[in-house]
């Protein structure tokens with residue numbers, strides 16, 4: 001009987017992330033599709049009991065854990081040793097986890113140690129007639145491929161937004177602690193802390209329902225012949241504060257900030273979306289003052305409801321990139337939207 005190993009790491013508050021819970025949905029479905037397979041949960045972190053309890057009723061036959069101070073933070077050597085030990089204990093055919101920088105960095109190395117293989121950035125995993133396959137996008141989300149692999153164990157990291165998170169009341173999980181032999185050298189790297197990007201405000205919220213995209217138009221001269229950067233800043237921050245939307249920026253806008261021109265002070269290169277930026281997967285997207293050219297609109301296919309506000313009725317959004325285009329002044333529209341949000 002094949003084992004599907006669901007792999008997760010805890011967050012700083014000892015819980016599992018939304019992406020990790022989405023991967024559990026996929027792991028449960030895959031186990032059911034494989035018919036005679038067995039689901040095992042493996043969690044690593046400082047203390048894994050809270051996380052294990054939160055998914056105690058997921059139907060896993062076993063809960064494995066690696067915990068302790070050495071595993072509380074992301075570090076290649078200790079993470080690799082922990083995952084290797086978990087896999088040697090569970091002997092899985094498939095290892096499924098949610099994509100995270102922590103796992104994406106370490107999985108290919110662990111797969112190599114175990115003679116297996118790893119695919120990151122998968123968006124679907126399924127079994128048909130006993131054969132497991134994944135779906136992945138290539139060429140900056142323009143080509144979709146279905147892939148199978150012969151090597152086992154096969155590590156698959158699923159992108160967030162690919163499944164619904166598996167959330168229940170949980171219960172009490174009996175976690176079997178897996179020992180990990182850590183050589184002295186694996187503790188050479190010490191994590192001193194986390195540094196936030198230089199923006200004044202935290203504006204990137206991967207789990208938000210709405211992606212709000214600001215384009216370079218916010219910094220351009222308006223009908224009165226003047227640019228209104230301060231107004232743009234307060235309108236956008238007001239909207240983000242009220243909706244808790246995630247902020248994306250077009251390449252033009254984030255590049256202007258790189259050249260030291262007057263721009264939105266909270267916008268950094270980390271906000272850039274599109275071909276050479278991030279490819280977020282929020283349920284809804286609203287683009288403002290952004291032209292909607294192809295490189296910038298790459299990835300919008302993953303957004304289910306797409307709207308845009310632009311003065312130009314012939315902008316890219318009007319050519320099939322948005323479901324609804326408001327041909328209007330975004331300053332006016334967003335002020336009105338903020339006023340309506342204030343009332344509601």
Ligand SMILES: Cc1cc2nc3c(=O)[nH]c(=O)nc-3n(C[C@H](O)[C@H](O)[C@H](O)COP(=O)(O)OP(=O)(O)OC[C@H]3O[C@@H](n4cnc5c(N)ncnc54)[C@H](O)[C@@H]3O)c2cc1C
Pocket residue numbers: 214215216217218220222249250251252253272273274275276277288289290291292293294295296297309310311312315328329330331
């Ligand atoms: C190889 C390559 C890769 C690239 N990768 C990316 C990428 O990853 N991401 C990306 O974003 N770009 C990328 N670009 C650049 C991209 O093609 C565009 O040049 C850029 O994104 C345009 O930004 P923009 O629409 O914000 O600005 P602009 O093209 O300057 O458009 C501003 C828009 O604002 C509108 N506007 C102005 N005032 C108002 C108002 N008051 N109300 C409403 N609308 C208003 C205007 O009508 C205009 O449409 C790439 C380009 C290349 C060649």
